[in-house]
Amino acid sequence: DLGGQTAVITGSTSGIGAALADGLAAAGANIVLNGLGDEGEIEALRASLAEKHGVEVRYHSANMMKPDEIADLVAYAHSEFGRLDILVNNAGIQHVAKIEDFPVEKWDAIIAINLTSAFHTIRAAVPVMRGQGRGRIINLASAHALVASPFKAAYVAAKHGILGLTRTVALEVAEAGITVNAICPGYVKTPLVEGQIADTAKARGISEEEVVRDVMLKAQPTKKFVEYDQLVGLLLYLASDAGASCNGAAFPVDGGWTAA
Numbered sequence: 001d002l003g004g005q006t007a008v009i010t011g012s013t014s015g016i017g018a019a020l021a022d023g024l025a026a027a028g029a030n031i032v033l034n035g036l037g038d039e040g041e042i043e044a045l046r047a048s049l050a051e052k053h054g055v056e057v058r059y060h061s062a063n064m065m066k067p068d069e070i071a072d073l074v075a076y077a078h079s080e081f082g083r084l085d086i087l088v089n090n091a092g093i094q095h096v097a098k099i100e101d102f103p104v105e106k107w108d109a110i111i112a113i114n115l116t117s118a119f120h121t122i123r124a125a126v127p128v129m130r131g132q133g134r135g136r137i138i139n140l141a142s143a144h145a146l147v148a149s150p151f152k153a154a155y156v157a158a159k160h161g162i163l164g165l166t167r168t169v170a171l172e173v174a175e176a177g178i179t180v181n182a183i184c185p186g187y188v189k190t191p192l193v194e195g196q197i198a199d200t201a202k203a204r205g206i207s208e209e210e211v212v213r214d215v216m217l218k219a220q221p222t223k224k225f226v227e228y229d230q231l232v233g234l235l236l237y238l239a240s241d242a243g244a245s246c247n248g249a250a251f252p253v254d255g256g257w258t259a260a
C-alpha cells in the first residue's frame with residue numbers, strides 16, 4: 001500500500017511510463033506525470049487516473065533534455081505534496097542506424113533523455129529522500145543495459161550508462177534508507193514498438209508477423225512480448241518495504257533474452 005506516498009514518473013504520457021503510473025496510482029500513490037504529447041490528451045489521462053484510483057494526479061511538462069526544467073519537475077512534486085517517495089526514470093527514445101551514419105544530434109538527444117535526465121532527477125531527489133529517511137529510485141533501463149544489438153550505439157551506450165549510475169548512487173545512499181535499482185525489460189508492445197513493426201515490415205519487405213517472430217522476438221526465448229503488468233509487479237515490489245534489501249541491482253524482465 002503506497003497510500004500517502006508521492007511518485008514522479010518521467011515519460012509517463014505513453015507506453016510503459018503510463019502503465020507504471022497507473023500501477024502506482026492503483027496502489028494509492030499520488031502521481032506527478034511527465035512527458036510530451038497533446039495537451040488535451042495529457043489532461044484526459046491525468047483526470048482519468050485521478051478518478052479511477054481516487055488519488056491526486058498532477059502533470060509537469062519538463063523536457064528531459066533541459067536540466068533546469070528537470071530540476072523544476074522534482075521541486076514541483078515536492079512542493080505540491082510535501083514529500084517525494086518514489087522516482088521512476090522512464091523517459092526514453094530510440095534511433096536505429098549504423099555507427100558511421102549515426103546522426104550526431106540523435107546521439108546527443110538519446111544520451112540526454114535516456115541517461116543524463118536521470119542524473120538530474122536523482123541529483124535533485126536524493127536530498128529530499130535523505131531528509132525523509134526513505135526513498136525508492138527505479139530506473140527503466142533495458143535488456144540493452146546488459147547486452148548489445150547492432151545499429152543501436154546511442155541507446156545501448158545510454159542504457160549501459162544508466163546501470164552504472166544506478167549502481168554508483170545505490171552505494172552512496174544505501175545507509176539513508178534509499179534504494180536505487182534498474183528494471184531491464186525485453187520487448188514490450190508499446191506505441192513506439194507498434195510503429196516499428198509496420199516500418200520494419202515495409203523496409204524488409206516481409207509481413208508484420210515475420211517482423212515480430214524473426215526480428216523482434218528472435219532474441220526472446222519465451223517468444224512473447226513482455227506485458228505491462230509484469231513490469232508493474234516488479235516496480236511495486238521494489239517500491240515496497242519488502243524491497244528494502246534490493247539495492248544497486250539490475251532486474252531483467254526479458255523472457256530469458258539475457259540468460260543466453
Ligand code: NAD
Nearest residue numbers: 011013014015016035036063064091092142187188190192
Ligand atoms: P514510449 O515512446 O511509448 O514512451 C516514451 C515516453 O517518454 C513518452 O511519454 C514520451 O513523451 C517521453 N519522452 C520522450 N522524449 C521526452 C523528452 N524530451 N522529455 C520528456 N519526456 C519525453 O516508449 P516506451 O516503449 O514506453 O519506453 C519507455 C522506457 O522503457 C524507455 O526508457 C525505453 O528505453 C524503455 N524500454 C522500452 C522497451 C520496449 O520494448 N518498449 C524495452 C526496454 C526498455
